[in-house]
Amino acid sequence: MRSQLQRHGNRRPSAPPPPSLPLSRRLQGTPNFSLSPRVSFNPHPLVLNPVLRGQELEFIHRSCSTVGYRPNVFSTTLSHLIATDCGHLILPFLSIRDRIKEKVEGFFGCEFELFVEFTGLISWCKGAYIGWHSDDNRPYLEHRDFAAVCYLNNHEEHFKGGLFRFKDGGPSFVTPVAGDVLMYTADIRNIHSVDEVLDGERLTLTLWFTRNNEHDEDAKLISLLSQRLLNCEVETLKFCFPSPPPDNMYWFSHDQFGFDIRNARLNILGFQLFSSCNGADSSSDPLELLSKPLRLGRGDEIFHKEFANGLHALQVVQFYYWKAPLISAARRKTEGNIKPRQPFVTEKKGVSKLDLPCDHQIVKRVLGHTCEMSDYSFSWDDFDLAIEMWEEYVKSLHRDLIVLLPYWVSNQSIFFVNPSELQKCDI
Structure with a gap:
C-alpha cells in the first residue's frame, strides 16, 4: 500500500517533462497483454478485448450527460460531475483509468511518463460523425500524445453506423464491441474518422494522455474538489444531491x-x-x-x-x-x-x-x-x-471521496485505494 501511494505521489517530475521519444524507442519491448484476434500486430493502433465492464459508467452518463462539443453528441466529464455536486461519481472511473493508462504506457514503452489529459464519457447519437483528423490537430491540442477509446455498448445491437476508421495502415476499421479498448498515437500517424451514427446511442469512455504535466487533469480536478468538499460533512445526504448547471x-x-x-x-x-x-x-x-x-x-x-x-x-x-x-x-x-x-x-x-x-x-x-x-x-x-x-x-461513494481527497491533495494525484486501508498506512 505504501509503495502504491508513493508511486502516485512521486510520478510528478520536478523538472520539465522529457521530450517525445522516437516511435521506434517507444515501441521497444513486448506488451504484457494479448492482441485482439480481430487485428494483426501493428505498432499502432492496438485493440484489447475485453478490458472493462461499463454498466456503472453507462448509468452515470445517462444520469448526468449534457450537450456535447459536436452536433448530436452528449458528454459527461469529470469536471462537470464535480461542478454539479456529483464529485463522488468520479470514483467508478479511477481504477479503469489507471488500468488503461498502464496499458498505454506498457504498449508504447513510456512507463511512468504519461499524465491523463482528459477523461470523459461521450455518446454519439443519430447524425453524429467526424471526418479525417488526428487528435492533436489544433494548436491547443498539440500536447496530446496518445488516445484510448473504450467501447461501452455494441455495434448493431445498441446502435447502427459509427464505425471507427483509420486512413492508413491496419486495421482499416474497428467494430465497437462493449468492453474493448482501442489505443493509438494522437498524431498524424493515426488519422482517423467515425462514420455517421444511423440509429441509437454509441457510448464510449474516451481518454487522452500527455507527457506534458502542465496539462495533467488531476491538478485541476483536485482544485475543484477542494473548493467544494474539504469542509463538508461526511454523512450529510444533501451533499450527494446533484445541482443542475444552466x-x-x-x-x-x-x-x-x-x-x-x-x-x-x-x-x-x-x-x-x-x-x-x-x-x-x-x-x-x-x-x-x-x-x-x-x-x-x-x-x-x-x-x-x-x-x-x-x-x-x-x-x-x-x-x-x-x-x-x-x-x-x-x-x-x-x-x-x-x-x-x-x-x-x-x-x-x-x-x-x-x-x-x-x-x-x-x-x-x-x-x-x-x-x-x-x-x-x-x-x-x-x-x-x-x-x-x-x-x-x-453516501458510500461520498464517504470514500472525503477520506481520499486529503491524500490526493497531498500527492497532487488522483488514485483509488480502499479507504479502510489508508487508515492502516503511515504516510
Whole structure:
C-alpha cells in the first residue's frame, strides 16, 4: 500500500517533462497483454478485448450527460460531475483509468511518463460523425500524445453506423464491441474518422494522455474538489444531491425543434415530471422548474416522494434500471413476507405536469431504443427500494471521496485505494 501511494505521489517530475521519444524507442519491448484476434500486430493502433465492464459508467452518463462539443453528441466529464455536486461519481472511473493508462504506457514503452489529459464519457447519437483528423490537430491540442477509446455498448445491437476508421495502415476499421479498448498515437500517424451514427446511442469512455504535466487533469480536478468538499460533512445526504448547471447545457437542438435531455430520458422510460409550485411559480418557464423540487409520475399515478430537482429524479430512475435485476431478485426473496408499500398517490391535486417541449418521435430517433427498458416490468415498490439503494450508494461513494481527497491533495494525484486501508498506512 505504501509503495502504491508513493508511486502516485512521486510520478510528478520536478523538472520539465522529457521530450517525445522516437516511435521506434517507444515501441521497444513486448506488451504484457494479448492482441485482439480481430487485428494483426501493428505498432499502432492496438485493440484489447475485453478490458472493462461499463454498466456503472453507462448509468452515470445517462444520469448526468449534457450537450456535447459536436452536433448530436452528449458528454459527461469529470469536471462537470464535480461542478454539479456529483464529485463522488468520479470514483467508478479511477481504477479503469489507471488500468488503461498502464496499458498505454506498457504498449508504447513510456512507463511512468504519461499524465491523463482528459477523461470523459461521450455518446454519439443519430447524425453524429467526424471526418479525417488526428487528435492533436489544433494548436491547443498539440500536447496530446496518445488516445484510448473504450467501447461501452455494441455495434448493431445498441446502435447502427459509427464505425471507427483509420486512413492508413491496419486495421482499416474497428467494430465497437462493449468492453474493448482501442489505443493509438494522437498524431498524424493515426488519422482517423467515425462514420455517421444511423440509429441509437454509441457510448464510449474516451481518454487522452500527455507527457506534458502542465496539462495533467488531476491538478485541476483536485482544485475543484477542494473548493467544494474539504469542509463538508461526511454523512450529510444533501451533499450527494446533484445541482443542475444552466438549462442550456441540457437543451438539444434538432432541425427547428429541440428538447431537454433530462426530461427526454425520463419520458422515453415512461415518466413525467410534476411541480408542486403554486401561484406565480407555476407559471414560470418549465425549464426553470427543472431546478426546483419535483415529483415523478407514471400513467395516472404520482410517486409520493419529492426529488430535489430534475437531475435528482433522473439519477434515481437510471439507477433503478441499472439495478433492476438485483432489485427484482431482492423483492422475490421477500414476497409474501412484506406487504406492498403502495408508494404512490393517484390524485393530482396540488401538482401540475411540467409542460416541456418533447417530440417523442424525434427523441426516439436521436436516442434510439437503448433507453427503453421493456425487459423489466415496472413496480413502484421496486422503485421505492431503489431510492433507498441509491441513497446508500451515493453516501458510500461520498464517504470514500472525503477520506481520499486529503491524500490526493497531498500527492497532487488522483488514485483509488480502499479507504479502510489508508487508515492502516503511515504516510
